[in-house]
Amino acid sequence: MLKNTNTKVTPFGGIHLIHNRLISEGTIQFIDNELGGRASYVGFNYSDIVLSRVYTAFCGGNATEDVNYIRENTLGHLKRISIPSADTILRGDVELSTKCQFIETDSGNENKINVNSKLNKFLIRSGIRFKQIDPNDKGLVYDFDHQFIPAEKFDATYSYKKKKGYFPGVATISNIPVYIEGRNGNCNVKTAQLSTHERALSALEGEGLKPKYARMDSGSYLKEVTDYFHGKGIKFFIRANNSETLLTRAVDAGNWQTCTINFQDMEVASFKYRFGKHEHRIIAYRFPNKTGQMSAITNDAKNYLFIITNDNEISGEKAIRFYNKRGDSERVFDIQ
Structure with a gap:
């Protein structure tokens, strides 16, 4: 027997289950408490912006603008969240961003890095809050690598990977990103490597995470890096x-x-x-x-x-x- 219904059908109905679970875990309050409030007249909280980005990706989107279509067909039916437009999401990104710093290599080349302490603290606290990382674990492993992200953006630079893009330094624990520093695509991975590790370990220790082991590729094969990790009592394994x-x-x-x-x-x-x-x-x-x-x-x-x-x-x-x-x-x- 056929029955007429006004209920909209979406291929991404599972997003409702994910959203309800995140609500039950207090995710919305956590995001807004960590990232702070926005001006009341803008109408959207950071939780709206962050979750809209996540949900857009879950629903097959690969660009910020995709939220405009997915909002009308899927995300607009979610409860207890306001789905902003792509322009609003991008304005939120700017609000949370920090200015880039410029560092000079030994050869005289200028490279651009971006250090966002607030968002890195948010990464670490998210991992702890949602039980992806246990601060009481005495065997935590700190993994570090520079991960190339191909992109055709205006400020992307040509890399030895033979593509334009960015080359951020990424620290993970249990495969959960806990610290990220942006770098331009042609930045030598060994450039200012120690400073990055110092900031990453300081951020982790500030949240009660003390790795016992560290694994790194040859980009960290530097005397000052091995001296640093050895001095902190961390057992390192470096290519x-x-x-x-x-x-x-x-x-x-x-x-x-x-x-x-x-x-x-x-x-x-x-x-x-x-x-x-x-x-x-x-x-x-x-x-x-x-x-x-x-x-x-x-x-x-x-x-x-x-x-x-x-x-x-x-x-x-x-x-x-x-x-x-x-x-x-x-x-x-x-x-x-």
Whole structure:
């Protein structure tokens, strides 16, 4: 039996379930308490702006302007929230933004970075408030990476990724973003790296989060960075850049052992290595290269990879497995 109804049908009806759950969790009050109020005459709170952005993405939107269509067909039926226009959302973005800073590299190039302490505090508190991160966890892992975001915006710059875009530094805990600093696309990842880590760790500690471990790619392979993390008592695992010194030391290492990691047969060794103010440990591992080409330094046809760490207890194999888990954090923007 057919029945006429005036109820609108939407392919995104599940957004109502999500919205109701967020309301029950006190999300609206949390956002407005953290980000503060807006002038009464504007008519929309920051919770309206933030959730409208999130819901637009959930409903297939990939640009701010998409909210105008989705609002009329789906979001406008949600209760206890006012869905603003794209223009209002963009004005809210400007209100929450901070001015960019300019830093000069050793080569004299000027790079642009953006530090937004208020929104980074909001990220951290959100992770804690919604139980994505446990401040009482004594084994928190701090993952850091620069994640390229392709974009054709007017201020996007050309990157070594062969695209225009931005290259923010992103710190995550349990794959939850907790600290983000904006950078232009052609900014060298090693530029002012220590300052970024200092701000990130300070923000985390300010909210009661004290990581026990840190995993970083070769962008953080800097003496001042290893000195900093070692001084804070954090066990770090950093991808070390290949060099003739490390390759020569690896070849001379006499403690190579075989193992299989992710279906790859390899050999693993470790040796002491002074880097910066302290003596640390290099985890070296090697496996046959695909071309069979011999190296003049190692006199073999193998790929060599290195991890520097101040953890003297962990086995080489476990160190590699632990470091490889940071691969999930590298894709956090792709997933979200």
